[in-house]
Structures are given as C-alpha cells and as structure tokens.
Amino acid sequence: MSGLKWTFEVDGNDFTRAGEASSSLKKKLRALGVSPDIIRRVSIALYEGEINMVIHANGGTIDVEMTPDRIDMVLKDTGKGIPDIEQAMQAGWSTAADEVRSLGFGAGMGLPNMKKNTDEMRIESTVGVGTTVYMTIYIS
16 A cells, blocks of 8 residues: 555643644645545544543554545554553543543543544554554545
8 A cells, every 4th residue: 555644743741732633634635635524534533542642642653644545544652551442442431530531631432433433443552562543534
C-alpha cells in the first residue's frame, strides 16, 4: 500500500493541544476533496484516540496513510497499557482520574466512539509497555 502519509506527535498531559492532529488531518482531507461523511468519521475517531493518548498514555504518535480506497490510522503510545480491552470497550467504563473528569474528559466513550466511526479497529496492548490502535475507514 502506498499513498499519502502523515505523522503527528501527540503531547501528553496537554489538553489545550489535544485535537490538533485530528484538526490538521481534517483540513488536509478537505483540501483533497474527501467526502464530508468520511472526514467526519476520521475526525471523530482520531480525536477520541488523541484524547485517550493525552489522558492515559502521556502522548504518542499517530501515523496516517491514505490510499484511493481507504484511510489507515495507527495510534501508538508507551503508556501503562490496557489490562482488559473488552472491558475498556464498554460504553461508560473509564479509568480517568477525577481531575480529568472535572475538565469534561474521561466519560468512557472514547474507544466505543472510535469503533463506531471506523470500518475496522484493532487494539494491541501490553500492560506496562503501551498500546497500539489500528483504525481503517474505507473511502470507496
């Protein structure tokens, strides 16, 4: 697979910058003439992933590749990892600290929203090592 590629760094613990990658990608996709529905789905899934990286993993990297038929996003961090992925996928389940919740984040909807807005999503996580989330949205 070869197409357009972008890499974004997510700064951990900085909620003021959270969302910069999804916003930047949204602008790039709009300039490329991608359909608004696809842009909306990509933006939601990527934003939720960014927020999770800030809340739980002290940041990380996002690699995006766009080909004529799909957009692949890989979010990789070296955070504490997810001990029970199945539980983490349950709407409303969250390990966010009260301080994070008081800012309006950490409601436990990030992973479910990511799954809902992608065509494919896979999570690999090792406690104490980190998490990698693979998301794909088909555009044709």
